[in-house]
Amino acid sequence: MVRLMASAPTQAQTDRARPRATRPDIPVVEFRDVTKVYDGGSVGLERATLKIGRGEFVFLVGPTGCGKSTCIRLLMKELEPSKGEIDIAGKTLGRIPRSRVPYLRRNIGTVFQDYKLLPNRTVYDNVAYSLQVIGETRQEIRRKVPDILRMVGLSTKLHSLPDELSGGEQQRVSIARAFVNHPPLLLADEPTGNLDPETSIGIMQLIYRINRTGTTVIVATHDKEMVDKMRRRVVELREGRIVRDEQSGLYRPDESTTEFAIRLRGELGVGVEGHPN
Amino acid sequence: MRFSFFLREALRGLRRSSAPALAALLTVVITALVLGVFIPIVQATTGTANEVRNRVVVDVYLTDTATEADRTEVQRSLEGTPGVKSVDYISKDEALRELGHKVNDAQDKIELLGTNPLPSLFRVTPEDPDELKAIVAQIAPGGNPRLEAIDEVQNRESDTGKILSATGLVKGLGAVMAGLLVLASIALVANTIRLSVFARRREIEVMKLVGATNWFIRWPFVIEGVIVGFMGGVLSVLLLALAKTTVVDPLSDRFELLAAPDTIDFPVLIVLLLFACVAVSAIGSGITLRRFLRV
Ligand SMILES: Nc1ncnc2c1ncn2[C@@H]1O[C@H](COP(=O)(O)OP(=O)(O)OP(=O)(O)O)[C@@H](O)[C@H]1O
Numbered sequence: 260m261v262r263l264m265a266s267a268p269t270q271a272q273t274d275r276a277r278p279r280a281t282r283p284d285i286p287v288v289e290f291r292d293v294t295k296v297y298d299g300g301s302v303g304l305e306r307a308t309l310k311i312g313r314g315e316f317v318f319l320v321g322p323t324g325c326g327k328s329t330c331i332r333l334l335m336k337e338l339e340p341s342k343g344e345i346d347i348a349g350k351t352l353g354r355i356p357r358s359r360v361p362y363l364r365r366n367i368g369t370v371f372q373d374y375k376l377l378p379n380r381t382v383y384d385n386v387a388y389s390l391q392v393i394g395e396t397r398q399e400i401r402r403k404v405p406d407i408l409r410m411v412g413l414s415t416k417l418h419s420l421p422d423e424l425s426g427g428e429q430q431r432v433s434i435a436r437a438f439v440n441h442p443p444l445l446l447a448d449e450p451t452g453n454l455d456p457e458t459s460i461g462i463m464q465l466i467y468r469i470n471r472t473g474t475t476v477i478v479a480t481h482d483k484e485m486v487d488k489m490r491r492r493v494v495e496l497r498e499g500r501i502v503r504d505e506q507s508g509l510y511r512p513d514e515s516t517t518e519f520a521i522r523l524r525g526e527l528g529v530g531v532e533g534h535p536n
Numbered sequence: 537m538r539f540s541f542f543l544r545e546a547l548r549g550l551r552r553s554s555a556p557a558l559a560a561l562l563t564v565v566i567t568a569l570v571l572g573v574f575i576p577i578v579q580a581t582t583g584t585a586n587e588v589r590n591r592v593v594v595d596v597y598l599t600d601t602a603t604e605a606d607r608t609e610v611q612r613s614l615e616g617t618p619g620v621k622s623v624d625y626i627s628k629d630e631a632l633r634e635l636g637h638k639v640n641d642a643q644d645k646i647e648l649l650g651t652n653p654l655p656s657l658f659r660v661t662p663e664d665p666d667e668l669k670a671i672v673a674q675i676a677p678g679g680n681p682r683l684e685a686i687d688e689v690q691n692r693e694s695d696t697g698k699i700l701s702a703t704g705l706v707k708g709l710g711a712v713m714a715g716l717l718v719l720a721s722i723a724l725v726a727n728t729i730r731l732s733v734f735a736r737r738r739e740i741e742v743m744k745l746v747g748a749t750n751w752f753i754r755w756p757f758v759i760e761g762v763i764v765g766f767m768g769g770v771l772s773v774l775l776l777a778l779a780k781t782t783v784v785d786p787l788s789d790r791f792e793l794l795a796a797p798d799t800i801d802f803p804v805l806i807v808l809l810l811f812a813c814v815a816v817s818a819i820g821s822g823i824t825l826r827r828f829l830r831v
């Protein structure tokens with residue numbers, strides 16, 4: 260808990276687990292003119308170019324179907340781009356052979372709207388599994404799992420099964436699992452999508468704390484309030500295109516206008532930095 | 537550490553999805569039982585067919601004027617012919633005695649003649665019944681014996697042909713049925729396993745998500761397959777042994793087929809069945825996983 264809050268010395272400690280992505284000049288994530296067209300012909304992403312540096316916190320926003328999940332899945336190499344290239348920590352995903360994909364994923368923590376926990380396994384076992392995958396010894400697992408579960412505030416629920424937990428608690432487990440290896444990159448696809456506002460704040464604080472340890476975080480979200488409150492970098496997508504990329508932005512482009520005006524502008528197609536679509 | 541981890545995962549999997557595991561176990565037991573009954577039957581049938589085939593022989597008759605030296609020469613020549621398994625000499629007297637078994641009062645009739653008209657002969661048994669014609673052609677190319685002391689070569693052509701085709705059919709049918717049965721068993725077991733894997737595809741998806749390699753996911757399933765296969769095999773072997781001691785053994789005194797000499801030994805059958813159960817079940821689990829491991 261304390262370890263995550265503190266800064267410089269502990270950061271060096273977590274760096275041990277991420278040999279790459281430590282050079283500040285290489286972006287952690289780079290999209291170069293990436294297009295993804297699905298088999299059915301629908302466009303998931305169109306000519307997206309984007310750089311995300313080490314330690315950044317980025318929101319991916321936009322209306323439903325704009326390509327947020329597509330971005331996340333491309334980064335996990337669950338999908339291959341139709342055109343263009345994606346680099347993670349200077350490594351081009353297209354050149355990673357299928358058999359190495361598991362090793363890529365060990366360096367990427369993931370959090371999803373539907374938690375994706377292993378049913379029938381306790382909270383402890385769910386988190387332990389991602390350590391067992393990388394071949395950690397049992398002593399290490401016994402040391403690390405309670406630690407990380409304490410950090411997410413679940414030390415009393417170690418032996419509960421996922422379906423005995425609330426949505427917020429399940430999401431905490433999935434965050435603990437994503438972070439227990441201290442990956443250099445954390446991807447979250449609508450992590451608060453199923454949660455009420457209050458619970459959402461707790462989840463977002465947790466993700467922010469992870470970001471503070473130096474982990475690069477990308478969050479795809481619909482949660483306007485959250486984006487507006489956090490004031491981090493915002494990348495807005497519309498029909499697969501990047502239409503806005505602002506440091507410390509808001510969910511909607513112009514903060515000085517009222518809600519009504521924002522919506523009106525959006526409908527007129529003027530609010531989006533020279534990319535009216 | 538690794539193996540014990542996989543073993544624990546396998547046991548957890550069996551406990552958690554005990555219904556599909558039980559279904560797989562039952563499938564293994566039933567197919568192994570069917571195979572365990574069917575294999576000896578097929579074997580007994582082909583064994584009998586083989587025995588019949590082994591009765592296919594060539595009789596090489598010697599001339600009455602053949603001397604002792606001629607006889608030795610013929611024997612040596614016959615034994616040197618490729619494809620010949622054995623050569624038996626049957627003297628005039630022995631031929632008469634053999635005839636006596638088949639024809640009533642042959643002895644009396646011969647006595648009327650005053651001398652024994654039966655020629656002495658060599659009975660040639662081929663290595664492979666289907667090679668009979670080739671052997672005859674070697675001894676007597678175009679029907680003319682190569683050695684003067686040979687009077688005639690007889691292979692009772694039509695009988696031989698019938699025996700060969702009938703037994704060939706029996707053996708072929710047995711082999712085809714056994715093959716089909718084995719294929720059906722594999723398909724059945726594989727299908728049951730697929731259902732149990734399918735029920736856990738979400739779990740596999742999550743494992744891939746956190747960076748598990750395919751083999752890391754696969755090993756527990758393969759071990760599960762080994763356990764299910766082994767338990768199914770043991771169960772079916774126990775049932776077979778029970779059936780053998782209570783039903784088959786008491787009857788085998790009376791029915792020749794059941795006691796056919798060529799039938800597989802029970803211990804060999806057990807080992808074979810156990811091995812097949814474990815292999816099919818384990819490989820089946822490993823292979824059916826493949827579809828879910830993409831992504
Ligand atoms: N597996 C798929 N096959 C075909 N088309 C797809 C597939 N997945 C997504 N799409 C299409 O790609 C586009 C982008 O989808 P994506 O899931 O990235 O949107 P999103 O921004 O995550 O939306 P939401 O906010 O609703 O989650 C949509 O038009 C969608 O219909």
Ligand SMILES: [Mg+2]
Pocket residue numbers: 327328329448
């Ligand atoms: Mg989505």
